[in-house]
Amino acid sequence: MPTKITVLFYSTYGTNHGVALEAVRAAEAAGAEVRLRRCRETAPADVVNGQDAWREQVEKMQDIPEATLDDMEWADGYFISVPTRFGVPASQFRAFVDTLGPLWQSGALANKAVTATTSAQNTHGGQETTIQSVYVTAMHWGAVIVAPGYANPIKFEDGGNPYGYSCKPGPLDETGRKSVTFQAQRLVEYAEKLTR
Amino acid sequence: MPTKITVLFYSTYGTNHGVALEAVRAAEAAGAEVRLRRCRETAPADVVNGQDAWREQVEKMQDIPEATLDDMEWADGYFISVPTRFGVPASQFRAFVDTLGPLWQSGALANKAVTATTSAQNTHGGQETTIQSVYVTAMHWGAVIVAPGYANPIKFEDGGNPYGYSCKPGPLDETGRKSVTFQAQRLVEYAEKLTR
Amino acid sequence: MPTKITVLFYSTYGTNHGVALEAVRAAEAAGAEVRLRRCRETAPADVVNGQDAWREQVEKMQDIPEATLDDMEWADGYFISVPTRFGVPASQFRAFVDTLGPLWQSGALANKAVTATTSAQNTHGGQETTIQSVYVTAMHWGAVIVAPGYANPIKFEDGGNPYGYSCKPGPLDETGRKSVTFQAQRLVEYAEKLTR
């Protein structure tokens, strides 16, 4: 039975959507069964529609299912990609996380492998702290944290964030693709080990 | 002109509402002009109404205005009280924070004095990390962080959280009242110094 | 071949020594081969000898080998127990960590399972942040973080620190023994999975 990975993301203008797509590709290439899921948009419709770039991104993601509790229970591991907002993940991610209480209480969130990535406008504007914040939460779930560290040479080329890949807004470049690929493969490898 | 303090809180079952009320009382007693503001409830109405305790708490807070950008710009200092959700503040707080982009860009959030408190179900279930998460965000705003440390003997009686008062759910006890009073007075004192 | 665990600790007055001994017992009971190692004392001899309790603790640990690079390379997983100093681990631990550069560069620190515990004078005086600080460092090594979460009922009795067991100074009580036992067993279980 293949290892099951949920790639969970939120994206306002597309950056973390791009990371998530690359993570899906790499996880599938590594043999995993993958669900791509987005966090429900919680901003008011008039706010979203008031910005062309935001509205267009929402339209681009229409075919991606919104994450549910089942997507969290089903998976052996999570690849989480969320933009920063003042040093922690966007509230759309937190709003979804806040619905996980029942799963947590039942123990169904425990023992999953978790890795995370992020994006920020500034080089040092939360690229480290945002990922740490995801891991703090994942530890409450009883997750096993699979950060990349410097366990692959690509980490000395991609900005060297040992907690997870991070970038400024925009499409993934070649280095970013390699780094996300490594991180997703590593997640699959360890999620598989954990469930054996 | 008195020092202006916004007491900003979110509460599901009343704990942080109680802390906020005590902070208002203490800040006013210290000579501040105070606005008590709650973060808008973002959970779906049927979820809130499906739990008696939650619905009743929402009803109790009906007369407290929801926080706006003006409440953040107006104040010299913020007293923030929010419950944990898996080690970071509840998403209702984050949803409000995510609306502050325009204020941040204009510089209107900079140089405010900030202090924070929290509550958690477990003694060590995010009582430290949740407050740290608020401060990470406040540093993005350009705030001056006024944590209590152990700058008053009450901190050796209240559990000794140097980042801010924290507690388990329930009404404030006498020690909690003293600790919140100290922290609010300290905020007023430093907010006043900062604006002179 | 049994899973190899290094129990690495620093202790000034005995608390983390007690936790470490319990972790050794539990890890061996779970089938692991265990090395108990202490971080070298770096405080000046006159400071140590100037405090009876400190000097006596050093004497008690004379038969425990000081940690070396080989102990880090050898193990499949680390159980780390260190007291807080102002919210992060004692400098004796950090002094040892700072010698690990060559191992890190060679890649020999990567892919180890890591779990951590701590102690602090105050209930909320760094019991969460100190463990998080250990994990930040372990992520730089490329470790897999095996925090306990709430993956065992004991976590609802022991103060509920999901990052790792934590306590005030003193001998381990029955609840503490159970919690440390769970955390050590969990480490062995996952370290074994990771190395298969």
Added chain:
Amino acid sequence: MPTKITVLFYSTYGTNHGVALEAVRAAEAAGAEVRLRRCRETAPADVVNGQDAWREQVEKMQDIPEATLDDMEWADGYFISVPTRFGVPASQFRAFVDTLGPLWQSGALANKAVTATTSAQNTHGGQETTIQSVYVTAMHWGAVIVAPGYANPIKFEDGGNPYGYSCKPGPLDETGRKSVTFQAQRLVEYAEKLTR
């Protein structure tokens, strides 16, 4: 009476020494009385002497007094500059911090203004987490944290670390000088306000 600032740093190869010198210059230009103090080298002499660059740096700093408790008590504010080691400050800094217990107990560390900077080999290799770690500790002291945020346009040019200036190893460039100058001036400004 001028505001009193202690610029406290540790440097292995010179980067944080350079930042500290710039901070001294800027703080004095802002009217402060400044003490430049270095954390005592705690690495064994043969380790230091085994690396030319390290030994030469120690020689360069011979005229800078080692930090003492009095330097911490004397000042109204601290400018702290320390390199990362696996995501937290170098152990030489922590060794000094661990001597501050008596000052802390007497209350003499409370109510100081604190700001911090760091350096790391990798762009995202602890440049955020290391500064956060300093602030966690400073909150235990009862400090008032004066992070730069984005309170000056230079923060949109210097990598945008809102917690404090950070850089890769090497001499300060023009942007770095401006950023450190802003951060030091800001510290002096707020330290002065706090002590009025």
